[in-house]
Amino acid sequence: MIVPRRRLLQLAGLTALGASLPRTALQAFMQTGEAPRRLIVVSHCHGWPYATWRLRPEGLAEHEPWSVELASMSQEEFSQPLAPLYEHRQRMLALDGLSLATAELDAGGNRHDRGWVHAWTGNNANFSARDTRSTSTSIDQLVAEHIARADRLPSLELSVDAALEAGRPISYSPHGVRLPSENTPLAAWERVFGPASSGDAVGTRRRATLDFAQAEYKELASNLDTSGRNRLDSHFNLVERLGHRLEGLATLSCDAPNRPAATFAQYDQRFDAFTDIIGAAFGCDITRVVALSLGEMPTAEFGADHISDKVHKGIAHYIYDDETKYAAMTDYAAHHARQVARLVSTLENVPDVDGRSVMDNTLIVWGSELGDGWHGYRHYNPVIIGGSWAFNTGRYLYWPHDTPAEMRVPVQVLAEGVSRVSGLPHQKLLVSVAQAMGLGVDHVGLTHVRGQRGDYIDLTGPLDRLA
Amino acid sequence: MRSPLLLFGLATIYLTAATGVAAAQPVKESLPPVALTPTEYNNTVADLLGFPQDGTAWPDRPPLADRISPRRAASKGVFLPPPPPPSWPWRFPEEPGSEGFEGIVQGQSPSSYQVEELHLAGMHFGAFALLSPTFLTCDGWNALSTDEQHACAWDSLERLAPRVYRRPLTEQEAGRLHTFWLENAAAYPSDEAVAITVAGLLQAPAFHFRLDPSADPSSAALTNWELASRLSYFLWDSMPDDALFTAAKSGTLFDPIEIKRHARRMLNNPRARSAVVRFHHQWLGTENVLLVAPARRAFGPLFGLTPELKIARDDDVQWPAVMGPVRHSMKLETELFVEQAIFEGDGTFTALLTDSQGYMSDATKPIYGESAVPVADSTPITKQIEIVVASIGQTKPLTLYPTRFPGTERAGILTLPSVLALGAYAVQPGPILRGKRVLERVACMHLGTPIQGAESALPPDTLTAESTNRERTATATSSATCTTCHRLINPPGFAFEHYDAIGKWRDTDNGQPVDASGALTLAGGEQISFTNGIDFVHQLAESDRARDCYAMHWTRYALGTQLDASEPGLAPLQEQFRDDDSIRELLVSIAGSDLFRTRPLLDTSGDHR
Structure with a gap:
């Protein structure tokens, strides 16, 4: 049953109320015991302006790895794009020294499309059809397959769209198809809470067919020998799980946020409405994995409308040609950081079954499809928030670039137009995330590539020093 | 009036083991549907x-x-x-x-x-x-x-x-x-x-x-309905047609003569072509040619482009625009080649492995070069292909021309650019990839998993080497640990060193004459000594081991199970195929075989060793 009452999760600043009021209601319908682990993948467009993103406490070398404790730093010492996350610094790992090297080594399509595939699948893109595909599944789907509850949504794919350019799907199925995303809070709400609140007409019809197939199987199974029965059991157990999921979603009990409006005037409002839904979905254990794609923000929302009304083609492409555009993209990255910070705060205000907050049992990985708005893949600067059960958070980590992959660089940065080395391949981050979520894998996507000079580049294993 | 649901089967005769499968060789474990x-x-x-x-x-x-x-x-x-x-x-x-x-x-x-x-x-x-x-x-x-x-x-x-x-x-x-x-x-x-x-x-x-609950679990014989399905999915990748259903209903399909008659009928239907093509894609993995990625820095000039893109913010749209049609052309010419060799040409294994008539498009013309000659008065084939260039999905026509290649440069499916490009890295050919494919897929020799770190020990995939690709590969695999397998893998790979990473013929590698000679002993003891890839594939076409392997792949595919190579029912099929070389007759014989008409039996004695 859906309880459409107060907005459960708009409790930022009301910590005491948030910690006590929803807890009773939630605990009434959540499974008790150990809290589940959860994953959120956040992907914004156009990367980060590296020079203004990075932290460089004095005395630290560029040619060797280092780390700094973020707790020891003041907010003023944070870079502008990282400063909005200051309040969550103890949960953070800011990663400096990665590249989307394999995207540079791949060919075809568009650097955005290629970047999304590589960033989140760790594998090559497939441009041999009319739609861009991947060659293996994305990290969110990989994790969802492992941690999903049988009677709930395995994952939720969302995108915060803007009028100009939408949030692109960042989730890819095991057979390389882009999974469509819900691009309005209302659509997301309907997907999460709709079946339990409106009679689930479609789900009822779907379940009828599953029930028929199950009945056919049960009759047939009695005529099969052991091996045949085992084979069909393995198939129809999964059919049964699918039926349970549809039924579970139709009958769940949850203290949900109110049904959102059909439209929101502001990008930030849409973002916050999505975070309410994510918080409630996690709090009620309706899903454990979310992929949140952030479409391009209107320039007015981060104060750059005097430069252009288009982030992509008005500002991002020209960051090395025009200092004001570099500064605007710094504001843009900072604004996304403010949004991510609000997402973290929202999850901190949702109580979990173990007495802590949902955020304490959530891992957020915030990345992008590019290193920067110039279409560069060289400096890839994801931020991890949460996942403290697996990671030693509260640090800024640096690795020097010494991987033998050539990366394209604007001539304003390197006159030659190319860097002979790249940062660590980001696949290692995906492995770290997968392992943190309980998967026993040593690679995600590709296992190795060859650099432009023919060198072997190993992509297996997690990032060092995260734990 | 009776329900058609039931009328459909009233006349069905479910055969039992006693009605005609005395010669069948049940194995010890049953297999799931x-x-x-x-x-x-x-x-x-x-x-x-x-x-x-x-x-x-x-x-x-x-x-x-x-x-x-x-x-x-x-x-x-x-x-x-x-x-x-x-x-x-x-x-x-x-x-x-x-x-x-x-x-x-x-x-x-x-x-x-x-x-x-x-x-x-x-x-x-x-x-x-x-x-x-x-x-x-x-x-x-x-x-x-x-x-x-x-x-x-x-x-x-x-x-x-x-x-x-x-x-x-x-x-x-x-x-x-x-x-x-x-x-x-x-x-x-x-x-x-x-x-x-x-x-x-x-x-x-x-x-x-694919199952029939009315089948007698103690019987090795498939029911007529199961046989109809097995045959149609074998030869058509789809459900039985009315003629097969009628034959199943009349209970005549279990007769080897009758099922062979249907097999011949079905092979004459265009549907069989796509099913046979699909088998060959799976045999050699050639559908994956749509993902090969030869490097512009190595092959750009072959297609009229500079080796490197001028550094700019915008991405390289030239090379993907070239490679998209090239990849599709490679895939399509593989399909047309298989169709032509099996349905329009001799229809023999020899033709499949040695024919030098193929298909070329404008996209692959630079790969084949001037020695390729379009067949006079032949009909071009135009297909629609899909590619993405700079994020924009496109559908465009691709025309392939029946083409005669010099017999000294091309011979059969193993020398098609699709197969060769799959056995390559971005810059250099991959003799290990090519050799492994031939041994495993063509000679049914199983090599096991490479030792950890084997891939990283390979020579850099670079244009600026000081030696030939063969020399570098030989050196990289010369340690005692490596030679156990690489004495087998390398020779059939080196046989194709006359083809670069995109499948173009070459006489020299890094300024040195190509050495594509070698010798190997196939499982079973056959010895092959060859001067180059053309010589090698001609000998493979005559090899009992290669023919037996091909027949076994087809039989497994038809039955939907990893049949053991020592399965007695395979031998008659292999012997016939060694003799007559006919692929179509092989498929007909498989359909008429005891193996095809029976299922593995559960050992009811309780002995489940």
Whole structure:
């Protein structure tokens, strides 16, 4: 049953109320015991302006790895794009020294499309059809397959769209198809809470067919020998799980946020409405994995409308040609950081079954499809928030670039137009995330590539020093 | 009047072991039923609903579909949204596969994702029933009263159901279907009730799995209905046609003469061509040629481009625009080559491995060079291909010309650019990849897993080496640890050193004359000594080991199981194929064999060693 009452999760600043009021209601319908682990993948467009993103406490070398404790730093010492996350610094790992090297080594399509595939699948893109595909599944789907509850949504794919350019799907199925995303809070709400609140007409019809197939199987199974029965059991157990999921979603009990409006005037409002839904979905254990794609923000929302009304083609492409555009993209990255910070705060205000907050049992990985708005893949600067059960958070980590992959660089940065080395391949981050979520894998996507000079580049294993 | 559900099977005679399979050789463990592969599923749905196996000829997804299954949200691209998914085919996850082949029971394991896709596909295609030109048994559906619609719908469902199950329904099945229909008809509008009922049928085990519950579990013999399905999925990748159903109903299919007659009939149908082509794609992995990535820095000049893109913010759209058609051309010429060799040429294994007539497009002309000569008065073949360039999905025509290649440069399928480019890195050919493919797929020699770190020990894939590719590979694999396997793998790989990473013939490598000579001993003891790849493939075509291997792949594929190489039933097929060399006759012989007409038996003695 859906309880459409107060907005459960708009409790930022009301910590005491948030910690006590929803807890009773939630605990009434959540499974008790150990809290589940959860994953959120956040992907914004156009990367980060590296020079203004990075932290460089004095005395630290560029040619060797280092780390700094973020707790020891003041907010003023944070870079502008990282400063909005200051309040969550103890949960953070800011990663400096990665590249989307394999995207540079791949060919075809568009650097955005290629970047999304590589960033989140760790594998090559497939441009041999009319739609861009991947060659293996994305990290969110990989994790969802492992941690999903049988009677709930395995994952939720969302995108915060803007009028100009939408949030692109960042989730890819095991057979390389882009999974469509819900691009309005209302659509997301309907997907999460709709079946339990409106009679689930479609789900009822779907379940009828599953029930028929199950009945056919049960009759047939009695005529099969052991091996045949085992084979069909393995198939129809999964059919049964699918039926349970549809039924579970139709009958769940949850203290949900109110049904959102059909439209929101502001990008930030849409973002916050999505975070309410994510918080409630996690709090009620309706899903454990979310992929949140952030479409391009209107320039007015981060104060750059005097430069252009288009982030992509008005500002991002020209960051090395025009200092004001570099500064605007710094504001843009900072604004996304403010949004991510609000997402973290929202999850901190949702109580979990173990007495802590949902955020304490959530891992957020915030990345992008590019290193920067110039279409560069060289400096890839994801931020991890949460996942403290697996990671030693509260640090800024640096690795020097010494991987033998050539990366394209604007001539304003390197006159030659190319860097002979790249940062660590980001696949290692995906492995770290997968392992943190309980998967026993040593690679995600590709296992190795060859650099432009023919060198072997190993992509297996997690990032060092995260734990 | 009797229900057609039951009439469909009244005359069926279920054969038992005593009726004619005394010569069958049951193995000790039973094998589970084979599930439809993604291709088989889609082809079968098209046949069931009377639509062509061509997505462009299907109607758009009807609004009714969104009332019974989740709407399909539009996908998004950077600049333009990609086209909506086609009504047909449904895109399923690939099977894990077994030695590269789909439809082998040991390579089929369900996943939650696959099961959900099967469910969604069933709901999707169920909504097409009322658009089908063959489903309804009445006219003017929309003008009928509800009662008339219900009567017509049930009549139509009764006609459809045995074709979905590929056999007559049992009385219990017919009863459950009727109950299901009545429940749906009572609960929903007629069109939804029909769609939901058809969707249920398409998710039933009898549709997804090839099995017949009326088979006698103690008997080795397949029922006639099982035989009809096995034959049609073997040769057509789809459900039986009316002639096969009629033969199954009359109980004559178990007769080897009769089943061979049907096999010959089916091989003359164009459907057999695509099924035979699919086998060869799986045999050599050539569908994956759409993902090969030769480097612009190595091959750009061959296609009139500079080796490197001028450094700029914008991405390289030139090289993908070249390589997209090249990859598709490689794939298509593989398909046309197989069709021509097996259905229009000699139809022999020798022709498959040695024919020097192939197909070339403008895209692949730079690879073949001036020595390739289009066949006079031949008919070009134009196909539509899809590529993405700079985020924009495109459909464009690609024309291939029947072409004669110099016999000194090209001989058969193993020297097609598709096979060669798959056995290569971005810059240099991969003799290890090529050798491994030949040994495993053509000679059925299993090499095991490379030792850890083997890949990283290979020489850099670079244009600026000081020695030949062969020398570098030989050096990298010369340690005692490596030679155990590489003394086998390297020679058949080096045989193709006259072909660069994109499959173009070359006389020199890094300024040195190419050395493609070598010798190897195949499993079984046959020794092959060769001067180059052309010499090598001609000897492979004559090799008993290669012919036996090819016959075994086909037999496994036909039966849907990883048959043991020592299975006695294989030997007669292999012996015949060694003698007559005919691929089509091999397929006919497989269809008529005891192996094909029987199932592995459960050892009821309790001895399950």
